[in-house]
Amino acid sequence: MRPKATLKQIAKELNVSVSTVSKALSNSPEISEPTKIKVQEFAKLKNYKPNNIAVNLKSKRSKTIGVILPNILNPFFAKVFSGIEKAANERGYNVITCISNESLTKEIHAMDILSNGTIDGFILSISDETQKEHEFKHFKEAIADDLPIVMFDRTSEDVNCDKVIVDDFDSAVYAVNHLIKTGCKNIALLSNLDNTSVGKLRAEGYLQALKDNKIAINESLIMRTQSNEEFDEQFPSFFDIKGKKIDGIFAVEEHASVAAHKAVLKGGFRIPEDVQIIGFADGVWSRRLTPSLSTVSQHGPEIGEAAAELLINRLEDKTEDGPDYETRIIKTELRQRESTRKL
Amino acid sequence: MRPKATLKQIAKELNVSVSTVSKALSNSPEISEPTKIKVQEFAKLKNYKPNNIAVNLKSKRSKTIGVILPNILNPFFAKVFSGIEKAANERGYNVITCISNESLTKEIHAMDILSNGTIDGFILSISDETQKEHEFKHFKEAIADDLPIVMFDRTSEDVNCDKVIVDDFDSAVYAVNHLIKTGCKNIALLSNLDNTSVGKLRAEGYLQALKDNKIAINESLIMRTQSNEEFDEQFPSFFDIKGKKIDGIFAVEEHASVAAHKAVLKGGFRIPEDVQIIGFADGVWSRRLTPSLSTVSQHGPEIGEAAAELLINRLEDKTEDGPDYETRIIKTELRQRESTRKL
DNA sequence: TTATTTAACTCACACGTTTTCGTTTTAGTG
DNA sequence: CACTAAAACGAAAACGTGTGAGTTAAATAA
Structure with a gap:
């Protein structure tokens, strides 16, 4: 394998400093046109891609959202997921998925695993067991730790967060x-x-x-x-x-x-x-x-899209989150087929 | 929100060095029992969790695998996915998911987005369009860049990698x-x-x-x-x-x-x-x-589990990957129900 | 000529960890 | 008491990136 191109390597090969390379690639006005071109072309040649992890570490955001689904085999959740994935990608976010399998323990564990910088926020539908046990501490802790949550479909009155539901x-x-x-x-x-x-x-x-x-x-x-x-x-x-x-x-x-x-x-x-x-x-x-x-x-996909939009808006809203939480309602539709009589 | 606990913060509050804290938390023998206990208890109190991104940056691995599915609404892929997710989690890996929607362009784009340190390797099933166009360059490039691929179900002879298929x-x-x-x-x-x-x-x-x-x-x-x-x-x-x-x-x-x-x-x-x-x-x-x-x-879930196992084994095999690629075949089963006559 | 601006670039630090190496403290020995 | 060795800890570099503050040199102004 070819060694992965880094700013440092490019800098050395072109006899400039790392910062010059960094700025040239981000089109900073402090860098002259000729060197910009030189650097950019060389970077393209070497197939340079900024190391995402380093960028995340600096920016303190991962541009990744954690999705926790009770059960991916349920076509409703699969549809919602496809909506989340689509909307997230369109706004430059990745999606990390965990399946709670309707278990409270797995739900807590999944959130725990991801709550260390891996993700910027959650989209989830509450697991069966969690709703039965009325155990919502893990949600509240995540929110307190500045990891916003958007719940969809199965939500809880007891948790203050954005929600997307069906009427x-x-x-x-x-x-x-x-x-x-x-x-x-x-x-x-x-x-x-x-x-x-x-x-x-x-x-x-x-x-x-x-x-x-x-x-x-x-x-x-x-x-x-x-x-x-x-x-x-x-x-x-x-x-x-x-x-x-x-x-x-x-x-x-x-x-x-x-x-x-x-x-x-x-x-x-x-x-x-x-x-x-x-x-x-x-x-x-x-x-x-x-x-x-x-x-x-x-309208599963729409639910997913709405959830992703809500979460990303909150993540990118710099105006110090006033907790004006929103509950968005997606209208259903009665699809009349052969099992009902016409009016 | 409470400020996130970091090694530095803990070190300052306990009047020790950052390295001491780090070592104490990883149970290093260089640290005395009393300070270990002191640090560990304080860390637990502050709900300290090592910042995953920083750890990734150091270790140069993200412990995350990228999964690219042609279509999550197809129950076969959903089943395979559940198997991947399960097996990956059991071995401490996260799963980032993209949906190619049977499109070559989206498949390439997804791989591109993730090939910057975000993930350690791919599990995927080739999109419809990709198979039609016989366009496999993106797979080969990923492998050349030391991002192993495991293909399942829809595979290609033209790409040298681990595979999981059904007979x-x-x-x-x-x-x-x-x-x-x-x-x-x-x-x-x-x-x-x-x-x-x-x-x-x-x-x-x-x-x-x-x-x-x-x-x-x-x-x-x-x-x-x-x-x-x-x-x-x-x-x-x-x-x-x-x-x-x-x-x-x-x-x-x-x-x-x-x-x-x-x-x-x-x-x-x-x-x-x-x-x-x-x-x-x-x-x-x-x-x-x-x-x-x-x-x-x-046996969708088994396929997913096998794929995850294959990928993680390769990722964690330190013996400088000899490309002895494996194709694992998962046996099918004829489930006789009412639409066939008994022998 | 000298001072001042400006363009172009470099330095140094930070993000949070881990780890190597070096330093200090303690205990042990003759 | 002096010396050694082990034990306990700290300093610093590194991972790859981004950025504000400096530095140099050339261009302009006085």
Whole structure:
């Protein structure tokens, strides 16, 4: 391997000082045109690239943001991540990624590892376990150590920081309203996210829509679980279409929607004639089912972009961070496909 | 914010030298037990963490690996990524991620951005466009600059480096053999990846299996396209089950498998009685379809772990890298579900 | 001619660590 | 007590970069 070109090497070979090289490369007016050209051409020839680590050390910023995701296999998080990555790159930032796997310990560990100059700030969605345990100290410490955090999707009231969320409550109200308006009387709520902030909000939206339409709440139509596994376990005994006269289903996440879809068809019912389904979903698969699923789409990439923008703005805002934290809401969209009837 | 604790600060407050603090914290034998304890306790109190950037600058390694993925929304890559992240973390490495979006330009740009000390090496899967253009200069330059590369899945013969692949050819032979043994006479090949190395290998495996079983190759049963979009466009006119007497389908990727699944059912045929289907797949959805799809599973996480291990071993191998590059093959597994008949 | 400006460049330090080498202190020995 | 050796610590350089303060030499002004 060729030795990596450094300012020092170039300086020696051209018989000038290191500072001259540095200034010439940054087009400083203190350097004469001829030497500038000489240095710049030589640097290009040697394929010189400023050592990023040294630059970071001087500037005390790494231009890198740490992203902590609960689960990259969930297409929603993958979409958000792609948005973060895109927006960050456009503004000259790199992205370092850790996966908490829904574990509080891993979340803390990841933040700890990165909180030593490696990154300038965090973008994260709170892990399942963290929300269950109400343990937010690590977030507050990071912020106190001048490492700003932007939370998305799963956020916490208890932590003061920028946030990007979806209007979960309103979207749920809207979706359930649609079911009601198209004739559903007995709408089931399927939650496999009942431990998370977003799951709760969507469930509340369901309740609100019923209330708005003066429909009595029927607890036997409501299923709340905290994970896909728990959901799969309880679903068969819960899901009695005929007995419960279910004619509409609102699911807070794609896993539940698909399970319902499958069960409805297997039971010999027609979608959407007998049973309508709407679910929150971000995978590519809702539209591949037959009949395809109507979904509440969350615009994952936009969420990611907004989060990155928020964080970078804060990082580059020199006006001594007044903690005027912002919560940005990304509107959802009801994508009507074949599992719902038209109004 | 509290000022970040540094060696200098601690040294001043304890009236010792910077070197003493450094040595005390690293448990050097040159420091007496009492001062060690004094320093260590004070450091813990002040929540001291060695500035990673400074450490990197000294050690000339960042303990960070750059990962370049063609598309994080593809569940296969997401799985591989989770494996990389896990294995890297276990060995004390961070992961910086870029998404090439199947673009050569973005791939080059990403590598360029990171090749300045930010990372110690790359793990990547070659972008679609890069494979089409046969443009591998950027890989070779990185390797020449002492930034090792490990390629996975989509690799290139033209680049000398460690690789992790799946036995695409053998897996395809095996899968198609299974179809033949269970009675299929007219097996269609659906490729939506015909530009990539893996797509080609799987197609060749299909041909080989026919040859091994002395079945004549029928070009009208073979469909080759270079993207999902192109596939979707041509599929309807290609897929004539009755006319072509198709009784078996081998798909090189999940998208094609699902399209076939849908089309078969829509045509009024039964799976697997009339038509059997096997596809390469990594999504969670193959098993959710009704009937569920039999798939060739690629063990994405294992691929990622192997890649990380290979790279880190090379990074930490002090024995002046003899380029004894290794290609590790991760065995696939034929997951028999409902879309195939039992032997 | 001498003083003053200006252009062009060099010096020296800083960022926070680690590490080598040198210096001081303590303990041990004759 | 003097000398040696080990133990404990400090000074300084280095990693590669950026920057304000100096330095030189030439050009201009008085």
